[in-house]
Amino acid sequence: METKKSSSLFEEAKKYIPGGVNSPVRAFKAVGGSPLFIKKGSGSKIIDVDGNEYIEYIGSWGPHLFGHNPPFIVDALKQALESGTSFGAPTGLEVEMAKLITGLVPSVEMVRMVNSGTEATMSAIRVARGFTGREKFIKFEGCYHGHADYFLIKAGSGALTLGIPTSPGVTKGNAADTLLADYNDIESVKNLIAQNKGEIAAVIIEPVAGNMGVVKADNNFVKQLRTLCSEEGIVLIFDEVMTGFRVAKGGAQQLLDVKPDMTTFGKIIGGGLPVGAFGGKREIMEMVAPAGPVYQAGTLSGNPLAMAAGYAALSYIKAHPEVYDELEEKSSYLEKGLKGGLKTLNKNYALNRVGSMMTLFFVEEPVNNYKTAVKSNTVLYGKYFSKMLQNGIYLAPAQFEAAFVSTAHTKEDLDKTITANINAMEQL
């Protein structure tokens, strides 16, 4: 597999961009070698600058529920472009987008658009603090909520991958208000609440974790979390940046049948363009400027181009809820095929899947929290990743990420992946 052009581009990139990439997890640091520079995406495929084609499961880390360049999103963008890219003034499409999101996710009565998942989560924490008058918040080890200072404490995703789950540059003051609980462990939450009685503004959780690899939240755990937050006047925030419109039309909160007080979104709601959002109960969201005193702003928030792509994506979901049946059928087919391969090779690695997001952990025990996830053999994962790449399958270049199936993946793609998995595993 020729990758000369990618390698020379990477050398050039490192002169001008920290680590040669605009987001750390893209740098292949966790899997070795240098990253592939992508020229084109189409459906379930991407083509790198050396002309190699891959069946890919990153989907831009989640946004591409329908694969690359679905015609209905491309057409919406082309049309929007004719009228201008951004006005810094309200547009009708933003109202339609807000109505669409609040219509699809019942717990969200009002919503504010932003430009990334990080903006969404950091804003949600600020609003929860403003609403409660409290300062501390609880996050869970291994969950990643973007790169705002106070989240980078035992964070997942790239922070975990690069072994900097608690980042330099985060001040003691910032870290002091971040309380850490264990995923799926309600006692760890109860203890923190008891030790910080009346001081906790919010609990923020990935209701299906995707950033320590995919880890399901136990339904009973989440229901107890809901009860605890209601009893203590704590704002329960579901970070659905990854799971929103991914695992179900109504997100993970629909699967769990638990209503959070606030929800954060990203990825899919941008249809491939930079969009995030936070929303929730009216009484909480009315705190947000200019309606209320909690300031939050953004030059390009709700811009017409991003709204056009996001609105096209969510409108398609609303009109075709059967996409989730298709995604479930394809994803369970892939899961069964991968597990079948592992079985024939007598490997009992953990494979966690929720809907069309899944992770194969290189550890032979169940993975249900951070402590079990980090037992994974990341060196072996790196070798596996490279073998899969040589077999034309592009997975997440890091063990602590999710793989995403899109509606564009065909049965042929899935069968090729299942075969490549056996070939790669045999060579480890």
Ligand code: KE4
């Ligand atoms: P962004 O700021 O990257 O748009 O969103 C941050 C974020 C917030 N919450 C959850 C649950 C997330 O998964 C993310 C971002 N996810 C990672 C992938 N694991 C983004 C990939 C990257 O950092 O390049």
